[in-house]
Amino acid sequence: LHRIILDCDPGVDDAVAILLALAAPQAISLAGITTVAGNVSASLTEYNARRICTLANRHDIPVFAGCPRPMRDPHGYHTQVHGHDGLGGVPIPEPGFAVQRQHAVDFIIETVNAEPGNITLCAIGPLTNIALALIKDPGIAGKIKQLVLMGGAAFCPGNVSPAAEFNFYVDPWAAHVVLSAGIPQVMFGLDVTSQARMDAAWLDALHQRSAAGAAMAAMMRSYGAADPCLHDPCVIAWLIDPTLFSGIDGHISIITDGSTAGHALAAVKTRHLAGRAPNTHIMTGVDTPRLLALLAEHLAVY
Ligand code: BDR
Numbered sequence: 001l002h003r004i005i006l007d008c009d010p011g012v013d014d015a016v017a018i019l020l021a022l023a024a025p026q027a028i029s030l031a032g033i034t035t036v037a038g039n040v041s042a043s044l045t046e047y048n049a050r051r052i053c054t055l056a057n058r059h060d061i062p063v064f065a066g067c068p069r070p071m072r073d074p075h076g077y078h079t080q081v082h083g084h085d086g087l088g089g090v091p092i093p094e095p096g097f098a099v100q101r102q103h104a105v106d107f108i109i110e111t112v113n114a115e116p117g118n119i120t121l122c123a124i125g126p127l128t129n130i131a132l133a134l135i136k137d138p139g140i141a142g143k144i145k146q147l148v149l150m151g152g153a154a155f156c157p158g159n160v161s162p163a164a165e166f167n168f169y170v171d172p173w174a175a176h177v178v179l180s181a182g183i184p185q186v187m188f189g190l191d192v193t194s195q196a197r198m199d200a201a202w203l204d205a206l207h208q209r210s211a212a213g214a215a216m217a218a219m220m221r222s223y224g225a226a227d228p229c230l231h232d233p234c235v236i237a238w239l240i241d242p243t244l245f246s247g248i249d250g251h252i253s254i255i256t257d258g259s260t261a262g263h264a265l266a267a268v269k270t271r272h273l274a275g276r277a278p279n280t281h282i283m284t285g286v287d288t289p290r291l292l293a294l295l296a297e298h299l300a301v302y
């Protein structure tokens with residue numbers, strides 16, 4: 001059983017990741033959801049996380065609001081891909097419960113310290129909250145079981161700039177702090193997530209299942225018009241069934257400045273590693289039909 005904190009910026013594919021995590025109690029125990037500015041503003045990502053838990057009838061999930069801007073850029077950078085509200089403008093219930101009073105960064109620190117060696121951090125938005133937690137309490141780095149993140153594009157073009165994927169582009173300094181902290185880490189970049197494409201038949205089947213299924217399909221259709229990939233759910237799917245994915249070990253360093261800011265520079269050949277040990281398991285492949293089947297099977301509970 002994976003005991004996780006899910007750090008996210010919902011976001012349609014974040015919403016699917018939350019729903020998948022809540023639908024897999026045999027594999028995942030969710031300690032809490034932390035939210036960060038990314039796809040949309042921090043106030044919207046927090047609100048959306050609670051709307052999604054409410055859609056899943058899970059008013060018991062604690063949601064903690066986090067950082068409203070990246071480490072260095074005071075304004076941040078949002079995307080239109082997820083619609084004006086972050087969930088494709090689809091009618092989803094109002095939140096049925098309140099946000100927690102504790103800040104996301106403090107919740108991460110407190111939980112990792114309370115359960116040393118036990119917490120898997122799942123990060124599917126910009127890494128601001130996790131970077132700030134590591135800066136506030138560097139001791140947590142050695143107590144995190146593993147970091148499983150969606151971000152980066154090691155061997156393929158980015159989706160915001162030629163060099164950078166959105167989550168790393170938004171806060172490259174946070175990505176640098178987090179990925180160089182020495183935490184055992186698994187990176188789901190565009191290398192693998194761009195293979196996780198939804199298709200029309202899969203969406204139609206989801207739509208027909210239930211009211212919640214129809215809402216999910218509508219969200220994904222609106223977003224899929226611009227980006228048909230289920231990026232963030234890959235992180236959760238790997239916890240449920242790691243045999244869906246394949247990857248290689250390498251050393252990732254983050255470019256923080258200039259026209260390639262946010263690039264995940266991957267050293268995988270002995271010569272490129274130049275004596276450094278690999279610090280990241282870089283995912284590169286997924287069995288897409290089996291991934292879509294796993295998602296359909298789990299999302300059927302809604
Ligand atoms: C990532 O950026 C966001 O738009 C998605 O939610 C995902 O986390 C993909 O580049």
Ligand code: CA
Nearest residue numbers: 011014124125
């Ligand atoms: Ca996301």
